Amino acid sequence: MSRPWWRHPSRALLVALAMLPGLIGDSAQAQPSEREARERLDAIGSEIQALSRRLGQTRQAQDEASRELREVETALAETHRRLDAIQADRRRLADEIAALESARDALREERAEQVEALDVQLDALYRLGLTPQLKLLLNQDDPARLDRLQTYLNHLARARNERLDEIARLDVELSENRRELQARGERMDALADELATRSSELTERMAERERLVAELDARYSDEQSRLARLDRDRTEAEQVLERVREELARLERPPPSTAIERTRGDLPWPVQGNVASGYRRDDGVHYNGILIEAREGTPVEAVHAGRVVFSDWMRGFGNLLILDHGDNIMTLYAHLQHFSVEVGEAVSRGDAIGTVGNSGGHTTSALYFEVRRNGDPIDPQAWIARR
Incomplete structure (x- = not known):
């Protein structure tokens, strides 16, 4: 694949030397001195060296731009990966919050049922009076009936205590449920903040990438040089x-x-x-x-x-x-x-x-x-x- 003559410092030198007679003049009317000719030749040599340096610097700049592009795109990849992870965490937390809210509703319903059942038991005890055991002792009635009443009272007492214990357990679970919901909510808020930060960072990185890609493309004068770089x-x-x-x-x-x-x-x-x-x-x-x-x-x-x-x-x-x-x-x-x-x-x-x-x-x-x-x-x- 051929390149323009000016991309070959050696060819550029030959071309410059070929141009030298024209530069120093063929005409007898404008014959420069030997010193002037040397100065012009030195100037052309300096230009060729500068051109060679510019070509080397261009390649170096391309390498530098490629290095920067690597850094930016690697950072972009990490940002995208983290954004995906954040979104996955948000979906998981949303599912957990939904499950906790469903569990909370079930706990509240169960607690309401336990309170209602306790109200029924307390109402039954109330109907027997404040001191049903004392009434049983004072009431000289059929002993078998007294035994049945005492058994009933004992059953009510156990059932009441069980209901109270169950209500206490449900209260503990509801309290833990509220703490879990609060923690999940705070985590969700933190993820939302990180998502906003990462999104802003992504926007900046993408703009930086576009600048680097445009800079790299601008360094190639034609499609041929671009394809050479791809090769x-x-x-x-x-x-x-x-x-x-x-x-x-x-x-x-x-x-x-x-x-x-x-x-x-x-x-x-x-x-x-x-x-x-x-x-x-x-x-x-x-x-x-x-x-x-x-x-x-x-x-x-x-x-x-x-x-x-x-x-x-x-x-x-x-x-x-x-x-x-x-x-x-x-x-x-x-x-x-x-x-x-x-x-x-x-x-x-x-x-x-x-x-x-x-x-x-x-x-x-x-x-x-x-x-x-x-x-x-x-x-x-x-x-x-x-x-």
């Missing part, structure tokens, strides 16, 4: 993937088989959406896989059981996750908004492993998906089910 990114990624494959190959025991070969042609799609670019039909980092358009934040699912062997930000790919499925088969998921699993974690088919994003400086939300055997890319659409 470099892909080359760097290939080196990382090769290291991952080598590390797996060096294991004393190879990763266990998940029989993924048997599911070839029947794997589920990692996310539903239109294919924006097919296998080997695009340039740059998307050359070895497919790009599936999907709404940002859409869950990405593992297409088969496996283990996470890589989850990190990579230039060009953004947040990249790699699953090893055994039998020298790996699947790659890139441009993720954030990860839902960690390195070393085992996943099953259909498990959420992240969400769709546009990390890596990508301008639209989409999932980049690859399948590799022995480290070499193969057509993903030969593995996932037709639709």
